[in-house]
Amino acid sequence: MTMLTIFLLLSAAFALGDARDLNDTENQIIENLIRNLPIESEEMGAKEKRELQTRSSSCPPGWHRYGTHCYHYVPIMAKWPEAEHYCLLLGGNLASVHSLSQYNFLRTVILSSANGAQRTWIGANDAIKEGLWLWSDGSRFSYQNWGKGQPDNYNYVAGNDNTNGREHCMEMNHGDDFGQNDAACWTQLPFMCSRKL
Numbered sequence: 001m002t003m004l005t006i007f008l009l010l011s012a013a014f015a016l017g018d019a020r021d022l023n024d025t026e027n028q029i030i031e032n033l034i035r036n037l038p039i040e041s042e043e044m045g046a047k048e049k050r051e052l053q054t055r056s057s058s059c060p061p062g063w064h065r066y067g068t069h070c071y072h073y074v075p076i077m078a079k080w081p082e083a084e085h086y087c088l089l090l091g092g093n094l095a096s097v098h099s100l101s102q103y104n105f106l107r108t109v110i111l112s113s114a115n116g117a118q119r120t121w122i123g124a125n126d127a128i129k130e131g132l133w134l135w136s137d138g139s140r141f142s143y144q145n146w147g148k149g150q151p152d153n154y155n156y157v158a159g160n161d162n163t164n165g166r167e168h169c170m171e172m173n174h175g176d177d178f179g180q181n182d183a184a185c186w187t188q189l190p191f192m193c194s195r196k197l
Contacts (some may be wrong), residue, residue, distance in 0.1 A: 057197060065197070066105045071095055072193045073113040073120070080169035080183075083121045083191035084136050092195025094123030096135035097180075098143045103172070106192055110173060114190065117173045119181075121191035124170035126151075126182070133170070137194070145172075147179025155184045 059070035070092075078086065084094050097103050110120055123136040130153075133141045153166040167182040171189055174181030183189075 059197070063195075064105075064109050066102060068197050069095075069194050070197060071106060071109055073109050073190065074193060075114060075190045077188040078121070078191060079188055080121050080125065080185040080191075083189075084123065087123075087191070087193035087195075090193050090195065092193050093135075093137040094121055095192040095194035096123050096137050096139045096141075097145070097172070098139070100143075100145065103143075103145050107173065107178065110192070117178055119171050119173050119183075119189050121189050122170050122172050122180075123194070124180075125168050125185070126166075127168040127185070130166060130168075145180050147175040147177050147181050150174070150179060151182035153182060 059065045063070040063072045065071075072090065074083070074086065076086070080094075087093050095106060097106065106120075106122075107117065110118055114120075124133045124141060125136070126133045128134065133144075135141055151167065155167050167184050169183055169185035169187075171181050171183045171187075172178070172192075174183075
């Protein structure tokens with residue numbers, strides 16, 4: 001699964017062009033989050049191991065549980081590859097969606113976190129092959145909630161290197177019906193991270 005994720009990220013990065021480096025503030029936030037993640041070791045006592053097991057069965061502060069995953073809305077504006085990189089550093093991926101109830105749950109998290117129906121990156125892309133949508137976490141792409149007329153590759157401009165060919169990355173909360181949309185991966189949007197419990 002890890003190899004598939006790395007392959008998809010590298011493919012997306014090559015297909016989408018270079019992404020800017022994270023700024024110093026974002027790097028500090030990520031370093032602090034990583035530093036504070038609990039790591040189980042042989043030196044831990046029974047009490048510490050029980051506490052870690054209890055914490056690992058619930059989501060960290062700022063994360064929201066749905067099924068076997070925790071979700072975190074990140075209000076930082078980022079291109080799709082940058083957002084996926086950030087989620088990887090948090091121990092997950094951009095969120096994959098597998099049902100209408102899950103989609104509505106993520107919409108609720110966004111509504112409460114952003115005070116509105118903010119367009120938001122999630123983890124699907126068709127950068128490897130046009131029309132073949134894949135989730136960055138390697139899970140099966142089985143659920144779709146495309147907005148009206150989507151996907152449409154609207155930003156496609158033949159011969160224009162800035163478009164990288166088509167709209168290859170998926171956002172949610174697009175348009176009047178708040179559905180999924182294929183968007184230009186260099187568009188800067190907030191994003192939804194997901195990680196397993």
